[in-house]
Amino acid sequence: MEVLIGLTILGITLLLFWQSYNNQIQINEKLMNAYAVDRLGYDLKILKEVNKLNELSQNSYGKITNLIWNDAEFKGTSLGQEFTMKFK
Amino acid sequence: MKKLKAFTLIEILVAMLVGSFVILMATELISYQGKSRSQLDDKQQMLAFEIALKTLRGDINASMKSADGRKKVVWCSDNNSSVTLKLNKPVYSKGLQNLEIVTVLWVFSDNSVMRSINDDLIPLNIKFKPMTHRLEKLQDDVFYLKSQSRERKFASVIDLR
Numbered sequence: 001m002e003v004l005i006g007l008t009i010l011g012i013t014l015l016l017f018w019q020s021y022n023n024q025i026q027i028n029e030k031l032m033n034a035y036a037v038d039r040l041g042y043d044l045k046i047l048k049e050v051n052k053l054n055e056l057s058q059n060s061y062g063k064i065t066n067l068i069w070n071d072a073e074f075k076g077t078s079l080g081q082e083f084t085m086k087f088k
Numbered sequence: 089m090k091k092l093k094a095f096t097l098i099e100i101l102v103a104m105l106v107g108s109f110v111i112l113m114a115t116e117l118i119s120y121q122g123k124s125r126s127q128l129d130d131k132q133q134m135l136a137f138e139i140a141l142k143t144l145r146g147d148i149n150a151s152m153k154s155a156d157g158r159k160k161v162v163w164c165s166d167n168n169s170s171v172t173l174k175l176n177k178p179v180y181s182k183g184l185q186n187l188e189i190v191t192v193l194w195v196f197s198d199n200s201v202m203r204s205i206n207d208d209l210i211p212l213n214i215k216f217k218p219m220t221h222r223l224e225k226l227q228d229d230v231f232y233l234k235s236q237s238r239e240r241k242f243a244s245v246i247d248l249r
Contacts, residue, residue: 007110014117021124028131035138042145043245052226057234060243062138 029063033078036062041085044074048087134240136214140201141233141244144173147192147203148246151175158229159248165223171196171233173246196221196235 040061047053058067066077073086095103151159152175161175173194181188193211195202198218204211217237224232229248234241 011113018117018120018124021121021128025124025128025131028128028135032131032135032138035135035142039138039141039145039244043243046230046245046247047226050227050230052230055226055232057232057241057243060234060241 030079033062033064036064037076037078037083037085040064040067040076044069044085045087130217130239133214133216137201137216137235137242140203140214141242143203144194144246145244147175147177147194148173148248150177151192152177152189157249161246161248163223163231163246163248165221168222169198169220171221171223196233 164172178187219237231246
């Protein structure tokens, strides 16, 4: 009985430890994407100013996909969520 | 006849089963933990790189300008593997209670990014897995800093106008 209780406590501890790792990985991923969106916004603004939007390296901004833009705004998908940013 | 105290065959088999299950679970967990650790380290390194790029943008935007209005940033790109940027920017000094001009040096090398202010002895140094860095010129005073590791690519516009 004591052994079973000990094993259960060990199991719960390992599970919590493992879950904290996964949560940290997810938070890092979200933070990275937030920074990538910010970087993309800044870069697109300058690339638009210098008429070099076609030079945009689309696969260099984390997990941002489905990038489309026009003169007024650009849209993309980051971690499954669509976002829109307007050019000032 | 005196009865001997001992485990029955069933008890021993159950104990062995439980023991082997525990050992199996423990080895799986340790192996998974190792993978998670490495994955977490990678993500943390990439996050640190993102923060470094944002800090670089801030430094460049705050850099001193020359008489013609262009930012005074000295850059050097070497063999498609490292990039160096040097600039001066004003910072508020709490001790002196006024603005002072500091020299900021950025070195993107194959396994680290270093940012030092006024040649300080302990610069900010972020270690990475091997990465290559290169500066592509988009037009006068506008560059594209492209960094690439085995897994990820980064790009950031460097605007020196």
